[in-house]
Amino acid sequence: MQLPEHGANPSHVYDRLGVTPPARITDFSENCNPAGPPRAVLELWPELISRLNAYPDPSGEPFLSKVADYHGVAPSSVIAGNGAAELLSLIAERYRGKRALVVHPTFSEYEATLRAKGVEVVRLIASEEEGFKLPVEAILEALPSADVLYLCTPNNPTGIMPERVDLAAILKKAGEAGCEVVLDEAFVDFIDESKSFIPELRDFPHVLIVRSMTKMYAIPGIRLGYAVAHPVVIAEMKAQAPHWNVNGMAAAIGAVCLEQEAYRNAAIRHAREEREKMTAFLKQHGCTVTDSETNFLAFKPEDAGKLYKDMLARGIVLRHSENFHGMDGRWLRIGMKSVVEMEELRAELADWFEQEAVNGKE
Ligand SMILES: Cc1ncc(COP(=O)(O)O)c(C=O)c1O
The missing domain is CATH 3.40.640.10 (Type I PLP-dependent aspartate aminotransferase-like (Major domain))
Structure with missing residues (x-):
């Protein structure tokens, strides 16, 4: 099964995997400014x-x-x-x-x-x-x-x-x-x-x-x-x-x-704040995180393939790294979205990490 070469267009990911998309999807695989056009x-x-x-x-x-x-x-x-x-x-x-x-x-x-x-x-x-x-x-x-x-x-x-x-x-x-x-x-x-x-x-x-x-x-x-x-x-x-x-x-x-200078400055501030929060969260859950300076980051969980698929089922699309040479599927990328969407993502991830820890002990 070949995953799409790029982020964005989340319906292609669901199609390729033969998974029915949930009613609500949030696409963290694309990296555009979440504020929308000026x-x-x-x-x-x-x-x-x-x-x-x-x-x-x-x-x-x-x-x-x-x-x-x-x-x-x-x-x-x-x-x-x-x-x-x-x-x-x-x-x-x-x-x-x-x-x-x-x-x-x-x-x-x-x-x-x-x-x-x-x-x-x-x-x-x-x-x-x-x-x-x-x-x-x-x-x-x-x-x-x-x-x-x-x-x-x-x-x-x-x-x-x-x-x-x-x-x-x-x-x-x-x-x-x-x-x-x-x-x-x-x-x-x-x-x-x-x-x-x-x-x-x-x-x-x-x-x-x-x-x-x-x-x-x-x-x-x-x-x-x-x-x-x-x-x-x-x-x-x-x-x-x-x-x-x-x-x-x-x-x-x-x-x-x-x-649009004020718009740009707000976007820079937002990207930095959300990236810092997400980095701290992921490190706290044992992931390795890249030293990103921009509006996305890459991280390595224990099992990226499982995390990717489980998140798709929850309506969360991350960017896989299957076609990034040197990452080869072991890493995932997250684009910074709105404050609320980032909070929702952390809540879903926290739940997933907790379930994995329980499954690991059984
Ligand atoms: C690093 C990089 N350069 C260029 C592009 C292409 O951008 P554009 O939408 O302007 O064609 C992308 C799109 O994802 C990108 O990630």
């Missing part, structure tokens, strides 16, 4: 209808210029995309017939998009025993033989943000070795913009940064993301992108989202 987006909604009969701006305006302002970079350093997913596919095209280093466990789309473009993928695995910390030495050693290195910062599914000094050392060595680096910052918004590498791109023309609007602004259905890199790289990507790849509604929504 109010300003909902207020804009009626006006968007008037844009249905017009072609969008081909470069994704007004979103593109807003992104450039937000990061203090030139618009020529930015490409807008139909979700970060489209940008990852465009980026993979750069490396057709070449060799990529991917550090696992990580987001499965890096390998999927690279393999689809005939890129040879070399895997490095961060060790579970060392808390999935970035294997810096192994990366430095492997860089000269690769054309590109993919890093997810902070990493999905661990939530770990690499140390700045390690990242800087890797990027410097990559530059010397002629290896490009793709940094996927899809979840950096939940830590703090100051953790982004975008301000340092000027010194690193071989680095491409991918950002998603999906997670922070809770707009997965709209499909919007962007990449920031050297203008030459961006021009090459634009040449590969379909014309009008960002729809007009998405471009208008994205521009409004970037103005």
